[in-house]
Amino acid sequence: MTLVDVRISEPKRYIPGATGDWEVIIGLEVHAQVTSNSKLFSGASTTFGNAPNSNVSLVDAAMPGMLPVINEECVKQAVRTGLGLKAQINKRSIFDRKNYFYPDLPQGYQISQFKDPIVGEGQIVISVGPDRQGQFEDIEIGIERLHLEQDAGKSMHDQSPTMSYVDLNRSGVALMEIVSKPDMRSSDEAKAYVTKLRSIVRYLGTCDGNMDEGSLRADVNVSVRRPGEGFGTRCEIKNVNSIRFIGQAIEYEARRQIGILEDGGSIDQETRLFDPNKGETRSMRSKEDAHDYRYFPDPDLLPLEFDDAFVEELKAHLPELPDDKKERFVRDLGLSIYDASVLVSEKAIADYFEAVAAGRDGKIAANWVINDLLGALNKASKAIEETPVSPPSWAAFLT
Numbered sequence: 001m002t003l004v005d006v007r008i009s010e011p012k013r014y015i016p017g018a019t020g021d022w023e024v025i026i027g028l029e030v031h032a033q034v035t036s037n038s039k040l041f042s043g044a045s046t047t048f049g050n051a052p053n054s055n056v057s058l059v060d061a062a063m064p065g066m067l068p069v070i071n072e073e074c075v076k077q078a079v080r081t082g083l084g085l086k087a088q089i090n091k092r093s094i095f096d097r098k099n100y101f102y103p104d105l106p107q108g109y110q111i112s113q114f115k116d117p118i119v120g121e122g123q124i125v126i127s128v129g130p131d132r133q134g135q136f137e138d139i140e141i142g143i144e145r146l147h148l149e150q151d152a153g154k155s156m157h158d159q160s161p162t163m164s165y166v167d168l169n170r171s172g173v174a175l176m177e178i179v180s181k182p183d184m185r186s187s188d189e190a191k192a193y194v195t196k197l198r199s200i201v202r203y204l205g206t207c208d209g210n211m212d213e214g215s216l217r218a219d220v221n222v223s224v225r226r227p228g229e230g231f232g233t234r235c236e237i238k239n240v241n242s243i244r245f246i247g248q249a250i251e252y253e254a255r256r257q258i259g260i261l262e263d264g265g266s267i268d269q270e271t272r273l274f275d276p277n278k279g280e281t282r283s284m285r286s287k288e289d290a291h292d293y294r295y296f297p298d299p300d301l302l303p304l305e306f307d308d309a310f311v312e313e314l315k316a317h318l319p320e321l322p323d324d325k326k327e328r329f330v331r332d333l334g335l336s337i338y339d340a341s342v343l344v345s346e347k348a349i350a351d352y353f354e355a356v357a358a359g360r361d362g363k364i365a366a367n368w369v370i371n372d373l374l375g376a377l378n379k380a381s382k383a384i385e386e387t388p389v390s391p392p393s394w395a396a397f398l399t
């Protein structure tokens with residue numbers, strides 16, 4: 001694969017090393033659990049937190065002779081997400097087997113998409129700042145692809161002193177793997193990217209974005225280079241499950257690589273783990289290549305095909321997304337870009353604000369919602385959904 005550096009604006013944040021400046025390059029593979037009642041290829045429930053092995057059909061347990069049947073709702077969710085990422089929708093895509101052995105993978109392979117994913121190139125606009133002048137800068141981060149795949153089960157090593165247990169509730173749940181281009185240049189950009197992606201899928205209702213429950217997690221690819229040089233060798237930090245940890249893992253990993261290179265060493269391409277307690281990354285294994293997985297089209301599944309009408313129907317029912325909403329708040333209500341950004345960051349906040357602002361001065365409503373309501377909720381560590389004051393009460397109070 002050839003990689004092209006698509007960033008146009010000059011990167012502003014170099015990391016000073018002992019022998020000069022370095023630039024960090026980041027690409028993210030986000031796994032987002034599809035919001036659906038049942039799994040990608042079976043009718044078993046996807047409910048989180050049920051008793052171990054209670055959401056397992058014969059397909060999920062990989063009993064001999066069982067056949068996967070595609071869940072149409074998961075396909076729709078992937079297409080909606082692709083549309084939300086302004087991405088190319090591929091009307092024909094292929095499911096492949098990715099072969100590897102693991103105790104929590106009873107099939108011995110994961111059904112995924114390799115060469116022909118359901119969604120191709122797209123983009124996410126992130127806003128980074130404020131800089132010293134208080135300005136925010138919009139940066140476009142490229143999306144390489146989005147594909148559908150099965151989640152694996154979960155091994156539990158802490159239930160018995162002598163045995164490991166396996167819970168297959170998650171086995172076969174639909175995931176969207178959303179792969180970015182290596183377009184990010186700082187931990188702040190990476191955090192802004194995940195925050196924005198999470199916001200978009202939550203607006204769309206295609207993933208609940210709950211990182212504590214593992215519904216959204218990221219593999220973080222990091223490399224460093226001298227400004228102006230070609231890309232360096234990357235390390236991939238697996239399964240980081242909070243936005244703060246993503247930032248910490250990048251900072252640590254960039255400094256580790258810079259240290260090695262400045263000592264005259266070289267970077268081994270490898271898979272690493274982030275340890276949140278120590279704030280460091282550790283080697284897990286050397287990096288596997290695609291050919292190690294012996295990908296081949298799953299003979300149990302036909303190519304996935306749909307027509308333009310299928311896509312148009314989904315497009316027609318998409319909700320207004322955060323970027324459009326922000327633009328409308330600035331244009332129609334005269335809000336500052338900053339205020340509009342705060343209000344659209346979560347759909348529930350935007351909905352609350354719009355209910356309060358209806359028929360009154362938008363700027364005044366925005367001030368009261370941001371400074372007083374969100375300020376008070378923040379102090380009480382409460383989400384907007386938990387506010388004891390309903391939008392009509394807040395509106396009446398403002399009146």
Ligand code: ADP
Pocket residue numbers: 001003025026027028029179180181182183221222223231232233234236290
């Ligand atoms: P895989 O990790 O499965 O081999 P890819 O080759 O598609 O898959 O790359 C995965 C991710 O690594 C992408 O998000 C890409 O942007 C990122 N990436 C590729 N090269 C680099 C690099 N030199 N530095 C940082 N990230 C990179």
Ligand code: MG
Pocket residue numbers: 029219236
């Ligand atoms: Mg990878």
